[in-house]
Amino acid sequence: xxxxxxxxxxxxxxxxxxxxxxxxxxxxxxxxxxxxxxxxxxxxxxxxxxxxxxxxxxxxxxxx
Numbered sequence: 001x002x003x004x005x006x007x008x009x010x011x012x013x014x015x016x017x018x019x020x021x022x023x024x025x026x027x028x029x030x031x032x033x034x035x036x037x038x039x040x041x042x043x044x045x046x047x048x049x050x051x052x053x054x055x056x057x058x059x060x061x062x063x064x
Contacts, residue, residue: 006056018053
């Protein structure tokens, strides 16, 4: 996911995307804690995607 792709979306779409990413992050953390998955690198990718969405939302808030 690129920041340029996120900047095209509306605020409502960004909030929905953020909720989906946080839900996926939680699920992956639970899978890792119960040793059901070995996708450790996915945690970092999700964290960065969450940070990108929050950054774009912050930019939008400052513009308004």
